[in-house]
Amino acid sequence: QAKQSGRGTFRFFTIELEREVQARIALETELRRALERQEFTLLFQPQVDLVRGELIAAESLLRWQHPVRGLIGPGAFLTVAEESGLILPIGEWVLRAACRQARAWLDANCPIRVAVNISVAQFQRSDLAVLVASILQETQLPPEYLELELTESLLLPDVPESERLIAALSKLGVKLAIDDFGTGYSSLSYLRRLPVDRLKIDRSFVSGLPDNPRDATLVRAITGLGHDLHLRVIAEGIETAEQCRFLRSCGCDEGQGFWFGRPLEAEKIHTAVQNLPPRQPIG
Numbered sequence: 001q002a003k004q005s006g007r008g009t010f011r012f013f014t015i016e017l018e019r020e021v022q023a024r025i026a027l028e029t030e031l032r033r034a035l036e037r038q039e040f041t042l043l044f045q046p047q048v049d050l051v052r053g054e055l056i057a058a059e060s061l062l063r064w065q066h067p068v069r070g071l072i073g074p075g076a077f078l079t080v081a082e083e084s085g086l087i088l089p090i091g092e093w094v095l096r097a098a099c100r101q102a103r104a105w106l107d108a109n110c111p112i113r114v115a116v117n118i119s120v121a122q123f124q125r126s127d128l129a130v131l132v133a134s135i136l137q138e139t140q141l142p143p144e145y146l147e148l149e150l151t152e153s154l155l156l157p158d159v160p161e162s163e164r165l166i167a168a169l170s171k172l173g174v175k176l177a178i179d180d181f182g183t184g185y186s187s188l189s190y191l192r193r194l195p196v197d198r199l200k201i202d203r204s205f206v207s208g209l210p211d212n213p214r215d216a217t218l219v220r221a222i223t224g225l226g227h228d229l230h231l232r233v234i235a236e237g238i239e240t241a242e243q244c245r246f247l248r249s250c251g252c253d254e255g256q257g258f259w260f261g262r263p264l265e266a267e268k269i270h271t272a273v274q275n276l277p278p279r280q281p282i283g
């Protein structure tokens with residue numbers, strides 16, 4: 001079809017492109033407004049110790065409560081937020097809201113850590129450590145109750161800058177996790193250099209468990225690697241009892257996924273503690 005109609009196709013693509021650019025601009029404007037009108041909200045997903053079967057943390061997951069379209073997940077707006085720089089004020093809001101929530105849990109006698117996703121743009125901001133320190137101070141959250149989830153892609157370029165930032169964050173006493181571990185461009189050298197606490201095995205390796213032999217091998221290898229480096233290992237995207245049992249048999253320390261609980265409103269995290277699925281024998 002494209003071959004038949006040379007100029008027509010060109011015009012078609014131009015119109016498409018134009019439309020896309022317009023849609024982006026509209027979304028950017030809406031996101032800016034959403035920030036002002038406080039339409040962002042956080043859901044929290046349980047992270048569970050696989051050995052003790054206890055709730056140890058919750059990952060904060062950003063949502064946009066759109067006045068017309070309802071609750072929108074980050075997949076629909078994160079790219080535009082990042083490209084427009086709006087992720088900086090949004091990310092700051094997320095950090096503050098998550099820390100405030102973790103402090104409230106502490107006060108309610110529910111001492112669990114909160115994990116916060118950090119985007120590349122936030123990380124490239126050299127004052128991230130200063131921001132985190134001031135938010136911890138402001139919310140009175142002890143640093144060990146905050147974990148920052150960083151992706152591999154963010155750590156890979158061997159930039160001294162990012163090494164300094166990681167060191168500064170680690171010195172504050174906050175925890176650091178490598179999110180979606182295994183999906184990045186795999187140079188593992190940063191693991192040797194950086195003070196990371198936790199590897200988070202990506203969902204894509206978990207979904208094929210326990211039957212897919214390659215996934216099983218990879219999950220065992222990642223767990224072994226993490227433990228050899230004295231890191232805790234958590235698996236994301238656990239949906240079934242079988243996946244959970246397999247991960248426990250591999251020695252994986254912690255887990256997160258629909259099997260333990262979907263992302264929930266903060267108030268429901270308390271009840272999630274009581275409603276965790278019973279631990280399965282490793283067998």
Ligand code: C2E
Nearest residue numbers: 060061062073074094117118119237238239257258259263
């Ligand atoms: P992520 O950090 O890897 O978060 C896990 C995603 O997997 C979440 O999607 C969660 O709802 C989903 N999930 C959890 N358990 C299961 C499961 O058992 N099965 C399946 N199929 N999915 C599961 P969500 O909330 O749509 O977030 C998508 C991504 O958006 C996150 O991936 C993270 O990279 C990013 N994100 C979320 N919140 C924030 C934020 O506050 N700031 C930044 N920068 N990024 C965020």
Ligand code: MG
Nearest residue numbers: 059117149179
């Ligand atoms: Mg994450």
Ligand code: MG
Nearest residue numbers: 179180200236
């Ligand atoms: Mg993840």
Ligand code: MG
Nearest residue numbers: 180202203236
């Ligand atoms: Mg993921």
